[in-house]
Amino acid sequence: MSQRRVNQSHGLPQHPAWLSVKDFPKSDGTDSQYPTALSEASVDESGSVNYYVPAQNDDSICIRWRKELGDALAKHRRLPANKPYVLSTLPKGYKIFVQNKGQPGAKIRQDIYLYGSKTVLKFRSIPEFIPHFLWLADVNKETCECKYCVRTSHRPRASTSRIAPAQPVIPPKEPRPLEQAGIFTAISYTRADDSGPQSLPSSRRTDDFVATMLPDRARDLDAVSNPKEGRMQRLFRKNELVWVVLEQPIMGPEGENIATWLGIVTDARTKTAPPHRNHGTTTLDVPSLTSSSTQAESSLHATNAPTWTAQQQFVYRIRFLCVCAEHSVDADHVIPFQAHRVSDTLRDALFAIQLHQPANIAVASTDFDFDPWASDAQWVDAVQPFLFAWEMGTRISHCWNLTDSWEKKISTTMIADTPVASTSTGVGMDSIANAYNAAALANNSYDSISARRNQRNIGNKTEVNFQGIWWGAERIWAGDLVRLMLPRSSLAPQGSADILPCAEPGPSSRQQLEQLGKKPSLYTSGIRGLFMLIDRIFLVERKADNNSRKQEARVAGQLYELVDEDWVDPEPRPFVQQGSHGLSAPPRPKRLPPAPVGYKFHAILRPQREMVFSVILLGGRYYPRILTHQYLHPIVRTEEGKLNLNANFLCALEGLSAGTFNYVEPIEYKKDREEIVSYANMKAIENVRAYKESRLRHEANTAMDTEVASDEEVDELAMDID
Template sequence: MSQRKPAQHHTLPANPTYVEFPRTDGNQALWPTHTTKIVDSDGQVNFMLHLGLDSPISIKWRVQVGKAVALDMNMPEGTYVLKDWPPGYRMFDHHKGPERGPRHDVYLFGSPKGKFRSINEFIPHAIWLMHNDAHASCLCKYCSKKTQKEITANLGILASTPGPSSPVPSRGPRLPREKEKEKKPREAFIQREPQYYTSVQRVPKPVQLPQPPGTPKPAMVVERNADLRAVSSKTSMVLRRWFRDGELLWCAIKPIHDPLSGLSITLWPGIVNNFRLHSDVVRKPSPVENEAEPVVPWSVKQSTVYKIQLLAVAHIIDAADHEVLPYQAHVLSAELLDALQTPPATSFNLNRGDLQKFNPYPDGDEVPAFSDAVAPYAMAVEIASTLSSYWSLTDDWHFHYSVKPPKPRPSASSLAHIQGSQPQTLQAALEAAAQHNASTGSSSARLNGGSASTSALASQPQPEKEKEKMTTTAATRSAGGSGDEQVVTQARFQGLWWGTERIWTDELIRLKVPRRCLAPKGAENIYPPSGPGKSAKESWEKRGRDSAELGAGTRSMFMRLDGLFIADIPQPEGGVRKECRASGMLYELADLDWDDPDVQDGDEKVADGQPSSSSKAATPSAASATSRPADRPNGQLSEPGIPFPLPDAPQGYRFRPILTPSHEAVMSLSLISGRYYPRILSHPLLDEIVEQALTNPLESGGLLKSSHLWALEGLSAGYYNSVDPTYYRPDRFKMVEDADKSAHTSLEAHKQRRLELNLKQEVDELEMGAESASAPPQHFAMEVDVH
């Protein structure tokens, strides 16, 4: 612990508003007892000195905690100070070391959870006490068991300290700037690779190594369990709890309208601080007289309320679940982007203090002026765009599994069954697909049709020995196993920050490549794509169209993310480079009424990706859907457990496994497109956009013009709407901090270029005026109207 000397120059602000705690969990019995100064024979001291409310360090805490509490509770603008500590709390200064120059460490005692060492540690606990809700969960590090960096970032404390126009490209809108030098990630131990590694292998067999008595098994993160259950469990809620702490969203605000241009700001980017379940009692219609059984006259309707820290400003708002959208779901119009890029440079105020004072969502009927909103909104959009370029692995653990020595590779195997050309990068594959789209027509099914000549998964062939090293990964081989098997210890992770999104293992994610790019005619351990259902086939053929163009090949691929691990990649010049791999079962979207040839007569069909209890284990739709990877959640990560059920598929479709049972795909993180949002297209904020997309005429692009929307549910290829982060940051706190600093620097440079351009234009106009004044007068013939 670093030494903290008590401040000496903090005073109370003038005319403060005092804030009092309505409740407490404080206990005087928890105060330290060694409060008497005693100098031992070596001249050392070790005692706790009580600091009164008016001591400089106490004043500093009271002012900053009061400010954070007022911000969280949406109090009117003003200066807020804690009137006192919660009853049962007291601050002490720990003196330890030589009597003449002891070490100082300040603590706030009284909480049964532990002593608070800093202002940021105490703020979430103070907020919890201030809300006076005994059923709510405290978010401080001692109650939530999270790291302080995560908590500070999630609470939006960065907003009070200095510190894409379309989802495609995925980083979102950015204002023009000088060509930036390529930045290298500060943390070089994991890099995003330029090649896109893919393979299919058997699911590793977990091994339980002997552990000393009392050694705890690695536990599943609580947030991971709660987030996955929220998406996959059955619920009567109209909108599921899709969003997670720390994710970047668009939050609906009262429209900020510009009467001159007709433009409006309706959504503001923000970060989820936390969320809570909200319940409303709804009265049922009056019961029928002489009802045989008594009827409860009311029901409970539940929804989610998110606390959102709006970017660039110091305001936190509560938003209902129907008022927030995924960052990838909103497209800024070209006109609004232009308005953000070309305001008068002299009025483009980027002072941090002025930006934070702006309130995009004031109380009552008040709406801020559009001209006042341009600078803070441009800053918020720029922060969001920059934040989407960062990624990070979280919650590491060690997985032990057994492997057999590699055998000679058969002549035909695995994922190498790619038809046609073999582009070396994903971009080449996507360009090939785009060229195919442009040459095959304008309907959605035709443009996304599966053509063997353009199907490629951008996987550069690797020598077998190198592949073996890559798939067994950063492994420490140890004694154990049976026969020829060896035990491998692998570094794994429970989740990652992927740009704007929080992704956990065990959840279904979207991949960039369309289904037609993976073994369009089938391959070893890979099933061919499912064809069109009966209704789609009949409808298509009635119009004289070829139904072979339909089927799963036109849609996205999905992965149930069973594993995240580090791979050691041998380098030609020697040594290794560490990269991250994702592994899991692959799925496609099959029509509900498609007859699976691999399902025998009498077997029940699989609906929404969930196998029937009577389905045969040998069928791909049942067996591989329930195959259990190595880190299935049952509270502990090292043993298989019961998998989370797959989320709901889009209406009219079901999830169908692509790989044979007991196999999994292993691929580069670069092929991950982002989270899958079940039924997101029915969100109220998207109603108008979806309606416009469905009625868009073919001559204007038809349904394909909104492919980025359909991609959120996997109805079009993932690369139409993908999160594509580039730079690694160690945690979410660092991502938000760096995004804030980078955005401010970029916009200041943009403003300076605008000022220089305006000055040059003024000089040119003055020079032209001087030339006109010195020129001789010219005479022109005058036309006369004759009546």
């Protein structure tokens, strides 16, 4: 669309025939798909002005779209052609935006786009949208014939609405090969290698199916892998459970305080802050997450910028859990669910109140009328809703589900009869000890893996793939770099035929260790975490103990370790970057997210290999530079700036310590995110009710025992008098 068309004037015809979209049998529109850069100060990575202006229903631009769409609908329905037709409104969830882009001070280009579809990022013209529009209007038409939707053989279920729906279904069309159980499954070739005999499974995926990448997924992956200069990264995603650090801690009578509250992210937008104009250091006083009486300080260094450069920060819209409150919260007040634990001191103070006043415990089926973000929030009003929110949040973190399924036909030519290692019971979620032991068994199997070459032809099969997964509090996509529960040292630390050995310290670290009299060989990358860049999430079938068929969820992709920034690979080799298996648009970030300060990521699988794991080994999301957050930095760093050796729980979020120190461990599968939240709320109510009844029974029994003891004392006194 051109600027000339934006400036053209379009009015309603005389005596139009109005057509309504209220009777449309289908609707795929949602406001969650709208662009977020709505401020005139918004700039992109090139320094250009780049923002969107929503058009109203009666604006000239909208009138033109409504007229032409009305004519198209009238022709489709074979209405009389002797009158002008106009849509009363655009379909539900759709809105026109005018993009304004250009260099500051120069002529701004204006382009018109239609946003709102859950499956199409945007429509660029009326003719482009008409086939999709008519599909929405046609009750008898199951498939859309617009240029975007014809790429798929069936429409994938989108997860861009408020809740991400999906439930795995195994196609019953043809028998599928059974795979044995194993949280550690195998290393497989990502592309057939004809240079010699293959010692590991090799699969070639057909190209007869293409699934459309969801807009939410594309935006979330781009946000962490391509941070825009001049603003912090958008770390959190829609419907994730997070901790909000309150501006004013809610102080208790004995010095304890409630400094955080759980909430669910409902939206994320940018806000423009005035550019910094000095080189000084700004000190912010913030409440501590580890002490009830002290405050942590963080120094934020200002940076110079041209006067026209806008500084942008993310603001999250967060619905506070179990209370009637929803607020826009700056990014520096939001931390991951996995980054905070309620202290024992606070827990004891909260339960002490409930212990002595069980009759006052409220078993609420609705949210409490309380706002923890308010400056005048009182401790006595906060105790019960906080306990409810804490219980509900814990329940959410125990649930998971796969989302946005699509089917893929695979031509599997050869497969190893004997998996590398196997001890898991699949998606039933074993303990961390079993997971760790399984990886250790797998590690001992590498040396003899080439001898296990008993292969057979199994033909074609259909594989159910998924674009994402809700993993406890977190949203994970195929294409994400995630933390694994295992330490790097648990996976072939000395190397194997398919895995590189743990990296030695870099020159700087080696020199420091030698000066301290320590052996550098004891400080390899094995002491840190292990990462996977997820290429695909999929289901397999395996034979259970009772010979029944059981579904198991797995992830596959390249593995990475953290090495010192000045580390030099002794055996540099090209690692082939494979594309997604049947997904349009990039299936993974164009580049890896930023590594922790002082480190870089290093791929540890040899060329054309991918690792396959059960989802049980997913430790959680990787949060780039989260340890520089002003509320976490004072915990992980000493006053001298050194890493706090007792902060492994937080360091694991960046992989500086093993995933065994901090991992998500869901144990219950639910059909979608909405069911997870509803289930968590129900369990919180049940548990609080059970606790109240238990305390009341205990109080009644104690009172009865006291009364009996008092009666016995009176009888003894009477005997003495006699």
